[in-house]
Amino acid sequence: MKLLGLVCFVLASISHNLNAEDSLDFVEVAAGVFVFQGDIKDIFAAKEGMVSNVTFVIGKQAVAVVDTGASYKQGKRIRAAISKQTQLPIKYVINTHVHLDHIFGNQAFVAEAPEFVAHKNFQQELAAKGAYYQSRMKTAEFAGSEIVEATRLIGKTETINLGDRPLQLTAVQRAHTNHDLMVYDTNTATLIAGDLVFVEHCPVIDGSLSGWLAVLADIQKMDFSVLVPGHGPVQKDKSALTKMMRYLSDLQTAVRVAIDEQIDLDTASNTVLQAAAPEWRLFDEYHKRNVIAAYTELEWE
Amino acid sequence: MKSNNMLRQISLTLCTAVLLVSGLHAGDAAAQQSKRDNWPIIRANLFAADREIYSDDTISLITPKRAENAAIVPISVIANIKQTTDLYISKIYLVVDENPSPVVGVFNLSPNNGLASLSTRIRVNAYSDIRAIAETSDGKLHMAVNFVKASGGCSAPAGSNNEEAIKRRGKMKLRQQQHGNLVQMQLLISHPNYSGLQIEQISRHWIPADYVNQIQVSFDNDAVIAFTGGISISENPSIGFNFKPEKQGTLLAEVKDSQGREYSQSWPLAVQ
Numbered sequence: 001m002k003l004l005g006l007v008c009f010v011l012a013s014i015s016h017n018l019n020a021e022d023s024l025d026f027v028e029v030a031a032g033v034f035v036f037q038g039d040i041k042d043i044f045a046a047k048e049g050m051v052s053n054v055t056f057v058i059g060k061q062a063v064a065v066v067d068t069g070a071s072y073k074q075g076k077r078i079r080a081a082i083s084k085q086t087q088l089p090i091k092y093v094i095n096t097h098v099h100l101d102h103i104f105g106n107q108a109f110v111a112e113a114p115e116f117v118a119h120k121n122f123q124q125e126l127a128a129k130g131a132y133y134q135s136r137m138k139t140a141e142f143a144g145s146e147i148v149e150a151t152r153l154i155g156k157t158e159t160i161n162l163g164d165r166p167l168q169l170t171a172v173q174r175a176h177t178n179h180d181l182m183v184y185d186t187n188t189a190t191l192i193a194g195d196l197v198f199v200e201h202c203p204v205i206d207g208s209l210s211g212w213l214a215v216l217a218d219i220q221k222m223d224f225s226v227l228v229p230g231h232g233p234v235q236k237d238k239s240a241l242t243k244m245m246r247y248l249s250d251l252q253t254a255v256r257v258a259i260d261e262q263i264d265l266d267t268a269s270n271t272v273l274q275a276a277a278p279e280w281r282l283f284d285e286y287h288k289r290n291v292i293a294a295y296t297e298l299e300w301e
Numbered sequence: 302m303k304s305n306n307m308l309r310q311i312s313l314t315l316c317t318a319v320l321l322v323s324g325l326h327a328g329d330a331a332a333q334q335s336k337r338d339n340w341p342i343i344r345a346n347l348f349a350a351d352r353e354i355y356s357d358d359t360i361s362l363i364t365p366k367r368a369e370n371a372a373i374v375p376i377s378v379i380a381n382i383k384q385t386t387d388l389y390i391s392k393i394y395l396v397v398d399e400n401p402s403p404v405v406g407v408f409n410l411s412p413n414n415g416l417a418s419l420s421t422r423i424r425v426n427a428y429s430d431i432r433a434i435a436e437t438s439d440g441k442l443h444m445a446v447n448f449v450k451a452s453g454g455c456s457a458p459a460g461s462n463n464e465e466a467i468k469r470r471g472k473m474k475l476r477q478q479q480h481g482n483l484v485q486m487q488l489l490i491s492h493p494n495y496s497g498l499q500i501e502q503i504s505r506h507w508i509p510a511d512y513v514n515q516i517q518v519s520f521d522n523d524a525v526i527a528f529t530g531g532i533s534i535s536e537n538p539s540i541g542f543n544f545k546p547e548k549q550g551t552l553l554a555e556v557k558d559s560q561g562r563e564y565s566q567s568w569p570l571a572v573q
Contacts, residue, residue: 262476262485264375264420264487288369289369292373296537299489
């Protein structure tokens, strides 16, 4: 019995190692738009940090990748998945923002020299945070995950074309972060929102709560048929967006009340809007932090 | 001035130690490390060796078990004795053992406070013991210690609202809330409070330290609370304290930063 167990273990290890060079499972959510959905987990609790969604879009002449996951290894798997669909060159790697679960697969694409596209504030944030992120990624899973500079910065809106396939890139005001970039595929009316939209995963404020609500109000007015969030499943309607806006706007209201009532920051972080807990995964990990972010922003209103 | 030199000296002593530790990171190793090394050095720099430090109930310390955002960790010191002219808490030292500059600062208090309880928000760079040491007017020292799990507070990149903090630099807000004969106050000062450990986002040079190092609050020329401190106070410093007013009057806050800028603002005291 023990021997059998050992054999199974060895076989399992071998197949695991084979998988390591294998591609990720992408789903075609609209014609030519492929999405890998990350685990809804903390980055250091998930295999190779694969917690964020990754998208690639295939045009007539080229491919664009939107976000590259958390590690060089994941980046290579994304590259392998793209090769299964097309031999067209990857001309653009777009980073929706600088958070570590979205950028550290970039290294896997450097050799093909695509344009690395990001919001105009991306470089500053990368300089401020990149080394800190790397210092937290010391395990073998993250080996080879280098910092890759953006080569093309978007100030407001620009369109890139993959060959009969225009992608509109929009750099928004301070929202989830201070440098969120979203991508709209005109052909299929697919909005690749990055972390401007969270589904199921508790939203995380690292920019401005009020700014984010304003950006989400704009997104809600947009005409899209497919919505790819930064975390959580792909959406075909606006219900998840509405739910997320309700959380953020309830948070804004509740934190303003806490400030008015002079409830201190620590107490507020432990008590404000706890009723929303059942609605979100990773609520305990991120909600208190959101209260602190909201409080320190709104107390200056 | 003496205390500023002292702070700097301790910072330098500990910088090397912390740099070595920082390679270990947020795991248990750092937690293990934290408990031991720095406090004897800090203690030796702050207090004469023959001064006893009592672990009694004079003060208690409230900290979150885990810092949700290491750059903004709310802490409160609760005074369990009243401020009377016979016996009062005259100073409260705040220390974060594992921070590059472990002495957060020193608060000066007086019987005017009624109660010496205070609160602020600090940066916590690693899993660390946080200490509050109260000096009572009889010269005795009393300490409360909590362990906090956090990492990256001092070098964690400044928040995204930083531009706002710079635009508003020096602007202050005072919140007042009456509790019996005490007025509970919170003074907010808009200031980026650069620690000197953050990297400038465009040039990638270290941002020179630029932080609030002195706060004095007075009421019609009577001292209410004073703070002298270092880089471990969070961006947009916040200080909560008590005041026991005997009359109507004006509260004045005077603030200096490490670049020599001076700010002041005053408010009428709202007493019913």
